Each structure stands twice: as C-alpha cells, then as structure tokens.
Amino acid sequence: MSNQINFHPDRSMLVEFSAGTLETALTICVSAHLHFCDQCRSELLSLDQLGSQLMSDAKPSDIDESLLDTVMAKIDEAELAQVNSKGSARVPVNEKPSSFPFSVNKLIESTEHSATWSRLNSSLDIARLKTGQDKFEVALHRLCAGGKAPKHDHQGIEYTVVLKGSLSDERSVYSEGDFLVRQPGDIHQPMGGQNSECICLSALSAPIKLTSPLGFLMKPWLQIRPM
Amino acid sequence: MLRKIIDTVDKPSQSTAKVAVLNTAEKRSDEWSLLLIAVGETRDRQAFAKLFKHFAPLLKSFSEASRHQGWYPGLSEDLVQEVMIKVWQKAAGYNAEKASATTWIYTVARNCRIDMLRRKSNTQHLPLENEDYWHEPDEETPVTLLRQKRNGDKIQESLAKLPKEQDEILRKVYLEGKSHAEASQELGLPLGTVKSRVRLALQKMQILVSPEFQEELPHE
Ligand SMILES: [Zn+2]
Numbered sequence: 001m002s003n004q005i006n007f008h009p010d011r012s013m014l015v016e017f018s019a020g021t022l023e024t025a026l027t028i029c030v031s032a033h034l035h036f037c038d039q040c041r042s043e044l045l046s047l048d049q050l051g052s053q054l055m056s057d058a059k060p061s062d063i064d065e066s067l068l069d070t071v072m073a074k075i076d077e078a079e080l081a082q083v084n085s086k087g088s089a090r091v092p093v094n095e096k097p098s099s100f101p102f103s104v105n106k107l108i109e110s111t112e113h114s115a116t117w118s119r120l121n122s123s124l125d126i127a128r129l130k131t132g133q134d135k136f137e138v139a140l141h142r143l144c145a146g147g148k149a150p151k152h153d154h155q156g157i158e159y160t161v162v163l164k165g166s167l168s169d170e171r172s173v174y175s176e177g178d179f180l181v182r183q184p185g186d187i188h189q190p191m192g193g194q195n196s197e198c199i200c201l202s203a204l205s206a207p208i209k210l211t212s213p214l215g216f217l218m219k220p221w222l223q224i225r226p227m
Numbered sequence: 228m229l230r231k232i233i234d235t236v237d238k239p240s241q242s243t244a245k246v247a248v249l250n251t252a253e254k255r256s257d258e259w260s261l262l263l264i265a266v267g268e269t270r271d272r273q274a275f276a277k278l279f280k281h282f283a284p285l286l287k288s289f290s291e292a293s294r295h296q297g298w299y300p301g302l303s304e305d306l307v308q309e310v311m312i313k314v315w316q317k318a319a320g321y322n323a324e325k326a327s328a329t330t331w332i333y334t335v336a337r338n339c340r341i342d343m344l345r346r347k348s349n350t351q352h353l354p355l356e357n358e359d360y361w362h363e364p365d366e367e368t369p370v371t372l373l374r375q376k377r378n379g380d381k382i383q384e385s386l387a388k389l390p391k392e393q394d395e396i397l398r399k400v401y402l403e404g405k406s407h408a409e410a411s412q413e414l415g416l417p418l419g420t421v422k423s424r425v426r427l428a429l430q431k432m433q434i435l436v437s438p439e440f441q442e443e444l445p446h447e
Binding site: 053 | 308355383
C-alpha cells in the first residue's frame with residue numbers, strides 16, 4: 001500500500017506479536033496495521049528471524065523413533081479423507097485484492113449473521129465483531145465524510161486502526177493504516193475526513209463516558225459488549 | 228540425497244516459478260529450504276523425513292520451553308505432530324523468497340502453539356486461526372532475499388554476543404512465551420526495564436530499522 005503511514009504500534013507490541021504472546025484483540029489490531037505498513041512488516045520479518053534463531057539455538061530434545069511413522073500415517077489418513085470427500089473440498093480462494101486486511105474480512109464474514117451496522121448517531125455507525133475473547137470490544141466504526149463522533153473520554157484504553165479514508169482529532173490527522181492509542185482519561189472528538197467516509201477498526205477495553213450535553217442518549221450504545 | 232534434490236531443483240524441465248526464482252542471483256541455497264521446496268513441489272517423502280529429523284527435536288524443545296498458563300508436558304509431542312503435519316500440508320505455499328525454511332517453520336510452530344492454548348483455555352468458538360493474522364498481502368515483498376540473509380547472519384552472530392540479561396529476556400519472551408508484563412513480574416523488574424532491555428537487544432542486532440518511528444504514546 002502506497003500511502004504514508006505516520007503512526008505505528010509500539011515496538012514492544014510488535015515483539016509480542018512475533019513471539020505470539022499478544023492478546024487476541026490487540027493481535028487483530030496489529031495484524032490490521034501490518035496489512036498497510038511495509039515498514040512494520042519488514043521489522044516483523046526480522047523479529048520472526050530472531051524467533052527462529054532462538055528456536056534453532058536451543059538444545060534439541062529426544063524424539064521417539066516411531067513419531068515420524070505416526071505423523072506420516074496421519075498425513076496419509078488426512079489426504080485419503082480429502083480425496084473421499086472431493087465434492088465438498090473447498091479450495092480457499094484468495095478473493096480479489098481487497099483494500100481491507102485479510103483478518104478483518106474474515107472476522108466480518110464469520111461474525112454470526114455476518115457483521116451488521118447499527119446507528120449510533122447521524123454520522124456514526126458501529127458493527128461489532130465476534131472475536132472469541134472478552135477483554136475488549138472489537139468493532140468497526142464508520143464515520144461519514146465530515147461527520148463528527150460524539151465527544152467522549154475513555155475509562156479504558158482504545159486502539160484504533162484506520163482501514164479506509166481518514167479522520168482527525170484535536171491532535172492530528174490519521175489516514176489508512178495509522179495505529180492510534182487512546183489512554184484512559186483522554187478526551188477526544190474524532191471527525192471524518194471531508195472527502196469520503198472513514199472506516200476504523202477498534203478495540204476498546206472498558207466503557208467510554210460521553211461528555212457532550214446530549215451524550216446520555218448514546219450511553220446504552222457505548223457500553224462495551226465483547227463477543 | 229541433497230545432491231539429488233539440488234539437481235531436481237536446478238533442472239530446467241522443472242521450470243515452475245519458484246525454481247526460476249532460485250536460479251536468479253539471489254539463490255536461497257540452505258539445505259532446509261531446498262528440502263522444503265522439494266516437499267511442496269513433488270511431495271518428496273525422503274526430503275520430508277530429513278526435515279523431520281532436523282526440526283522435530285527443535286520443535287519439541289521449543290514446546291517444552293513453553294511456560295504458558297495451561298500448558299502441560301503432554302502437549303509437547305502433540306505440538307511436534309501438529310506442526311510437522313502442517314509443514315507437509317502447507318509446503319506448497321512456502322515462498323522461498325519471503326523467508327528461510329527455518330523462519331517459516333518457526334512461524335508455523337508459534338501459530339500452532341497459540342491455537343492449541345486457545346483451544347484448551349477457551350470455551351468460546353474462535354472464528355480465526357492464529358495464522359490468519361499473519362496473512363500477507365499479495366504483493367511484492369519489499370525485503371530482498373539478500374537483505375534477509377544478511378539480517379539472519381547478523382542476528383545469529385550478535386545474538387551470541389548479547390549480555391546475559393538481554394539474552395535471558397529474549398528467551399523468556401520467545402521460548403517461554405511470556406508477555407513483557409509477565410516477564411517483569413517474574414524477574415522482579417519494572418515493566419519499563421524489561422521493554423528497554425528488549426529494545427536494546429533489538430538495536431544491537433539491528434532489527435529495529437526505524438527508530439524514528441512515531442508511536443502513539445500516552446498523552447500526558
Ligand atoms: Zn507500521
């Protein structure tokens with residue numbers, strides 16, 4: 001992807017991603033960022049090389065002589081089963097290059113009855129995604145061109161990756177691939193870019209509190225509901 | 228045997244895209260990558276047996292090092308089996324331009340380990356397998372084979388020279404599978420110290436190439 005990305009997940013997050021110890025919800029966010037970011041992908045490759053070097057340096061453990069036969073037998077069994085059910089064997093087709101990250105598309109598809117938008121206010125829609133963990137609410141947010149999200153502050157931490165279009169807040173402008181972190185206590189009011197709608201992926205760890213006068217109307221919608 | 232594989236790979240009659248790539252100046256010539264290519268292209272069982280002999284003991288050791296919550300020793304052999312079966316099944320998709328066989332197999336093992344732990348500890352249905360998060364966009368990789376090779380050599384060389392406390396932390400993170408927070412608890416060190424030790428180690432190995440990166444830091 002060719003656009004300039006200005007905000008990246010911090011390096012220790014990328015290390016945990018490479019080591020496989022990052023929480024599921026954050027793994028989803030980092031994975032979405034990597035889809036857009038060549039630089040982070042290239043550092044991830046080096047980190048994976050480091051992991052493989054550490055694995056190779058370790059003292060090898062004894063393996064039972066018969067294990068190779070066991071494995072070959074399982075491989076044969078699986079291939080036979082595949083041949084027998086040929087009609088239903090589905091070849092994973094790599095859909096036409098889509099501008100969304102693979103992992104996000106898969107989450108959208110696999111959320112029950114497929115993910116659906118619900119309206120938060122005249123310019124903001126949300127679609128919650130099923131991710132099989134309960135620490136964060138993972139969702140897509142869609143902000144129409146020039147639309148304003150309700151002003152809110154956070155009791156929990158919020159990670160956001162811009163998937164499409166751009167948005168801005170009091171601090172900066174964020175475009176495709178940018179990775180944002182909002183800490184508890186931060187108050188902000190994101191605004192969609194003027195020219196097109198903006199879609200973001202976000203992971204939110206605790207209820208956010210609305211600060212605008214009519215905010216209470218939104219409240220029921222903004223309780224986090226991990227799924 | 229290796230000779231035979233190299234011959235097969237070099238034979239012009241086998242001119243698939245991957246072979247053509249290997250004939251360019253930037254050859255990936257390490258033994259394991261050639262064997263993995265042979266498994267992917269011709270389902271070569273002897274090549275697979277050689278990979279197994281080399282990697283299964285490493286995978287078992289990797290798995291035994293795991294100190295994840297919910298991990299127990301019996302899972303180690305299961306992991307070896309599951310990873311090697313995946314290696315066979317996915318070998319056709321191995322792209323020698325993107326990673327060495329060792330790195331590729333490490334990522335398969337890491338993803339399997341996470342999936343096994345999730346399956347054990349989670350009662351909810353998980354929509355994605357871990358490897359889905361590592362799905363790469365289909366485009367030319369910006370990292371050349373040559374640079375990867377240099378990186379790999381540099382990492383190997385400088386890893387051996389790291390101060391003990393940096394080496395210890397990398398092993399905790401990658402082999403035992405501890406998050407930075409868990410490592411800080413265990414070592415009785417502040418989280419910031421753990422993070423900076425990791426960062427120092429990565430800088431020494433020249434893995435961090437973009438120190439000027441803007442990160443979204445806590446806003447004070
Ligand atoms: Zn990045």
